[in-house]
Amino acid sequence: MRFIKTATGVEQQLTTVETAKKLGLLPEEFEKIKNILGRTPNFTELSIFSVMWSEHCSYKNSIVWLKTLPKxxxxxxxxxxxxxxxxxxxxxxxxxxxxxxxxxxxxxxxxxxxxxxxxxxxxxxxxxxxxxxxxxxxxxxxxxxxxxxxxxxxxxxxxxxxxxxxxxxxxxxxxxxxxxxxxxxxxxxxxxxxxxxxxxxxASAIAEGVGNPVFIVGSATGKDGIHGATFASEDITEASAEKLPSVQVGDPFQEKLLLEATLEVLESGCVVGMQDMGAAGITCSTSEMSAKGESGMEVWLDKVPTRQKDMVPFEILLSESQERMLIVVHKGQEDKIKAICDKWDLYCAQIGEVTDTKRLKYYMHGELVADVPAEDLVLGGGAPVYHREYREPAYFAEAQKFSIDQVAEPTGLDEYRKIAEFLASHPNICSRRWVNHQYxxxxxxxxxxxxxxxxxxxxxxxxxxxxxxxxxxxxxxxxxxxxxxxxxxxxxxxxxxxxxxxxxxxxxxxxxxxxxxxxxxxxxxxxxxxxxxxxxxxxxxxxxxxxxxxxxxxxxxxxxxxxxxxxxxxxxxxxxxxxTTLAFQNAGDLIYLVGSAQNDINSSEYLYSYHGVKLSPSPAFNLETEYQVQEATKQLIREKLVQSVHDISDGGLYIALLESAMPKNLGFDIKTDSAFRKDAYLFGESQSRIVISVAPAQQEAFESALKGRNTAFTLLGTVTTGECRIDNEAFQNTAEIKKLYDTALEKLMN
Known part of the structure; x- marks a missing residue:
């Protein structure tokens, strides 16, 4: 392995295709870089391309499809x-x-x-x-x-x-x-x-105006997060733990200062453009801002405030240390940004200036250590774009073979109670109180x-x-x-x-x-x-x-x-x-199902976790029906015809009813529809369904509005005082099931 020793003590490794592969680049990408530069890149330059051409920064394997989305x-x-x-x-x-x-x-x-x-x-x-x-x-x-x-x-x-x-x-x-x-x-x-x-x-993430100064603002730069973008663009393996320096370290109090300083700097009118330093750090912000402004930059890496001694160019460029901004300022306004950053006790250093070269020239103690074209680094510029092969996996056809008839319908109230308690305490459905109390x-x-x-x-x-x-x-x-x-x-x-x-x-x-x-x-x-x-x-x-x-x-x-x-x-x-709240408000209010029930348990938590059936189709869904149900619901809310509104999702109708009943310790008394399997009616997760409670005085107006929109609805029953009843039978006590629901995650974690 060969090095170049420079007068300033900077060492630049001469790169090979093996070096490129270790940095996550493909052999053909290494050749493309050589063609762009007209020469073999040095190690710093190759490191720059490796992070900017990583999937995390360039979207090289996804952009062809992302471009098809409505924007x-x-x-x-x-x-x-x-x-x-x-x-x-x-x-x-x-x-x-x-x-x-x-x-x-x-x-x-x-x-x-x-x-x-x-x-x-x-x-x-x-x-x-x-x-x-x-x-x-x-x-x-x-x-x-x-x-x-x-x-x-x-x-x-x-x-x-x-x-x-x-x-x-x-x-x-x-x-x-x-x-x-x-x-x-x-x-x-x-x-x-x-x-x-x-x-x-x-503010826009742009660099323009020849001679405009470029500032780094916020925290000092350290060795945390180096090659973090590359790390995020590879599979997790046993060796991943060895890449702990690729994980950044945060300081929320510094971020608060940076927030206030940033907004004040913008208010001052001295800003041309600004970009957060996230993935790929200085490399990303300098290249993306320059490319957007069809400009270039000269950047003096020895001017970057660092918190570790003897950091070499690629470390400074690729560091993903947190709480940092790159800001391009109107020439002559330097004192404004410095005064604001001094007020908020933040590092503020001019590390370069905007040029018209469309190139990024990075210097260390006056020596040019990397010279790359900005446009060729970024998404939509010279970064590679791939059309990847795709094919249907074998499991997909297997999943389509599932039929609800393969699952025996539960028998008796006790089994339904067992299912209800299983779902209410399931970690994918139960209360997130253990989490929320920490926020x-x-x-x-x-x-x-x-x-x-x-x-x-x-x-x-x-x-x-x-x-x-x-x-x-x-x-x-x-x-x-x-x-x-x-x-x-x-x-x-x-x-x-x-x-x-x-x-x-x-x-x-x-x-x-x-x-x-x-x-x-x-x-x-x-x-x-x-x-x-x-x-x-x-x-x-x-x-x-x-x-x-x-x-x-x-x-x-x-x-x-x-x-x-x-x-x-x-x-x-x-x-x-x-x-609009999801919580039932008063005993005696009417409970409606807006949308149509389906004889469907596909991919439900009930099927997947309770019965252990891992392969089934996605739940019943029709986009036009969904749209109509949502449009009808908007009208009902605007016309103030509802007391509560809650969509049916994980756990099905039963869980939606329970979640609406628990906040005010109310209950419900509903009837299922014999046209459907009872387990599908209560626990299936077919889409485009909403539970709405309505004051009795609004019943006529509510039903008239839905009929006017030709939207399906069913009167399920009424809100009660603390007891859940299904098909004229006492099913559960709200307070008891709420305790199970509220404490399930805490018990699992403790």
């Missing part, structure tokens, strides 16, 4: 994927910036910091847009909860999210938590954040759903009558059963949750978690999911504002995780008075 609407204020986060007009001169991203691999190795820095990173994406974060969600998936490893990972991740979010001062207002053996090795940790900004006061949902005093639960979190937009409604949704069991239908269901359920909470769905962000894209069966799942997302987003007019692709969520022992395209959806309540 335009009258509300969209930023081109999808072109800025740090999505930006949507919510009216009255205000916009909402929101995004979801994964931190899966870091959380698998070091759960506390992996999750904490995921929260920090997603919030930086929001305030880099100029928006002040007001709420965050998370979507978490772990392996078998009986395993000690799963409990350790869950405890670490939840504590990391709670400690960072609580200290940073942004409420965690909801999310989802699932367990399945497929996540035993590779958990999924997806973080969502939303913020509010005045239209016209946003501060009330900081900022804008959360409306902490004490008044609804299907989606509702957060007031201060200074207006509006509120936003936000949710994260994906049943990966459905997606595994049928990627196209399952992903369409994920979008539909997100929209249904927004609608049931009183909101109007307006846009989504996505976090696409899949296995290795080089495996044709995995890529088939990815392609199917994109097709399903496309058709559902077009139907609900919810364009994709951006998001994240996370491939390589698999191990050699366990194989890939279930395909998990998590949907983060934004909804708007034009008036926060439209906010």
């Amino acid at each position: 335009k609407s009258a509300r969209m204020l930023a081109e999808a994927g072109e800025e740090n986060a999505g930006l949507v007009d919510i009216g009255d001169g205000l916009a909402c910036s929101f995004k979801i991203e994964s931190h899966n691999h870091p959380s698998a190795i070091e759960p506390y910091q992996g999750a904490a820095t995921g929260v920090g990173g997603i919030n930086r994406d929001i305030f880099t847009m100029g928006a002040r974060p007001i709420a965050q969600l998370n979507s978490l998936r772990f392996g078998n909860i009986q395993n000690d490893k799963t409990k350790r990972l869950l405890k670490g991740v939840v504590k990391g999210i709670g400690d960072y979010g609580n200290a940073f001062g942004i409420p965690t207002v909801g999310g989802e938590l699932y367990f399945d053996d497929c996540y035993n090795v590779n958990p999924l940790v997806n973080a969502f954040s939303a913020g509010i900004v005045e239209v016209g006061k946003t 501060d949902s009330m900081v900022g005093t804008a959360t409306m759903t902490t004490n008044r639960p609804s299907d989606a979190a509702i957060v007031k937009v201060k200074g207006s009558d509006k509120a936003i409604s936000i949710t994260v949704d994906c049943n990966s069991r459905y997606v595994n059963a049928n990627p196209e239908e399952g992903c369409a269901i994920a979008v539909a359920e997100a929209a249904r949750n927004i609608v049931c909470s009183g909101g109007e769905p307006v846009a989504i962000t996505n976090c696409l978690n899949f296995g290795n894209p080089y495996v044709p069966e995995v890529y088939w799942q990815f392609v199917g999911a994109i097709k399903g997302m496309k058709k559902a987003c077009e139907k609900f007019e919810t364009p994709v504002t951006g998001g994240n692709v996370s491939f390589y969520n698999q191990s050699s022992d366990e194989g890939p995780v279930f395909p998990t395209p998590t949907i983060g959806m934004l909804g708007i309540l034009e008036n926060k008075e439209l906010a």
